[in-house]
Amino acid sequence: MRTGRRRWWVVNGWWNFEWLLKVCFVIEIIHMSNNNCKFCNGNMRYVYNYSGYDVIQCTNCHSSTISTLPSIEELEKFYDGFLFNADLCKKPAVVNKHIKAWYKSFNLRQQANMLDVGGGGGYFSFAFERFGFGKAFYIDIDHQACEFASSSLGLKNVINSAVENLHEHCKEKEFDFIYCRHVIEHLLEPTRNITNIIKLMKDDSVFVLQCPNGYSLEKSFYISNTKRKIKNLVSCNQFSFFAALRIMLSKKIVFGLEPIRHLWSITPKGLDSFLAQIDGIEYSVFTASLSDPVFSPWVSQTKNFKNKLLLKISQIFCSRFTGGAHLVAIIRKSPSAETS
Numbered sequence: 001m002r003t004g005r006r007r008w009w010v011v012n013g014w015w016n017f018e019w020l021l022k023v024c025f026v027i028e029i030i031h032m033s034n035n036n037c038k039f040c041n042g043n044m045r046y047v048y049n050y051s052g053y054d055v056i057q058c059t060n061c062h063s064s065t066i067s068t069l070p071s072i073e074e075l076e077k078f079y080d081g082f083l084f085n086a087d088l089c090k091k092p093a094v095v096n097k098h099i100k101a102w103y104k105s106f107n108l109r110q111q112a113n114m115l116d117v118g119g120g121g122g123y124f125s126f127a128f129e130r131f132g133f134g135k136a137f138y139i140d141i142d143h144q145a146c147e148f149a150s151s152s153l154g155l156k157n158v159i160n161s162a163v164e165n166l167h168e169h170c171k172e173k174e175f176d177f178i179y180c181r182h183v184i185e186h187l188l189e190p191t192r193n194i195t196n197i198i199k200l201m202k203d204d205s206v207f208v209l210q211c212p213n214g215y216s217l218e219k220s221f222y223i224s225n226t227k228r229k230i231k232n233l234v235s236c237n238q239f240s241f242f243a244a245l246r247i248m249l250s251k252k253i254v255f256g257l258e259p260i261r262h263l264w265s266i267t268p269k270g271l272d273s274f275l276a277q278i279d280g281i282e283y284s285v286f287t288a289s290l291s292d293p294v295f296s297p298w299v300s301q302t303k304n305f306k307n308k309l310l311l312k313i314s315q316i317f318c319s320r321f322t323g324g325a326h327l328v329a330i331i332r333k334s335p336s337a338e339t340s
């Protein structure tokens with residue numbers, strides 16, 4: 001019996017919906033690989049799927065994001081009642097001599113103004129006022145976090161708004177110290193927001209920007225965390241266990257990227273490349289370990305023996321190779337900009 005060889009377009013004609021979806025997918029992949037990195041302008045390419053999100057990474061600086069970012073409405077819904085770190089037990093870890101000495105090291109004027117961008121629990125604002133450095137202005141998208149900051153911590157200058165609306169609320173004020181701690185990785189437009197914050201700086205302001213270090217292996221020793229990520233990579237990509245483990249030990253680790261909460265994984269090279277493009281500032285970019293009492297007050301002051309041991313081990317074996325889990329930039333206006 002002669003079996004008819006039917007051509008593929010007869011079986012799966014151009015009008016076939018499934019075929020059209022495949023074409024759209026290929027176009028999307030090409031589109032993604034044509035997107036440029038927001039930090040260094042390098043090429044972005046697809047690396048793998050994580051939790052159902054397509055992860056794209058810069059081939060130059062290895063900063064990463066997801067191919068389709070959520071809408072503003074989705075994010076507002078997600079952060080309504082997010083209440084990150086809002087627990088009075090966490091207050092003592094911030095109101096301590098390390099943070100006080102750190103604030104003091106910036107030689108701020110007396111009765112300075114602090115801007116706490118996306119302040120979460122509000123502890124750093126609280127500590128700033130408690131130590132007598134001046135007034136803190138706190139802004140956060142989560143109305144419950146704002147409620148906690150004003151009623152439980154007694155902060156007077158609380159603004160419930162998205163960081164994207166910072167200028168509306170703050171353009172008339174002058175800030176000596178601006179702290180944006182673990183916020184930009186949550187935003188749709190991290191680089192635009194960094195630029196907007198820099199526009200709020202006076203000639204002698206200090207702006208401290210902190211986010212996860214996209215290269216960091218420091219949390220790899222937290223076994224349950226690593227196991228969860230490997231399991232996710234295996235199930236979403238049909239990788240073998242060892243292929244997923246290799247990714248977790250490479251520059252494709254994209255540390256910090258946890259959609260929809262964290263939309264960006266930013267590397268020191270990416271942040272440095274971006275800041276280098278901004279006129280009129282001088283800055284330093286460095287990483288800080290989880291055992292750093294200023295940049296990591298809660299984790300560093302753990303009383304749990306097992307966690308203390310993990311911190312030590314990860315510091316010895318990981319921080320020295322790929323840097324600490326926190327990526328920090330200290331930004332000032334350059335003296336030449338003051339006179340121009």
Ligand SMILES: [Zn+2]
Nearest residue numbers: 037040058061
């Ligand atoms: Zn890049």
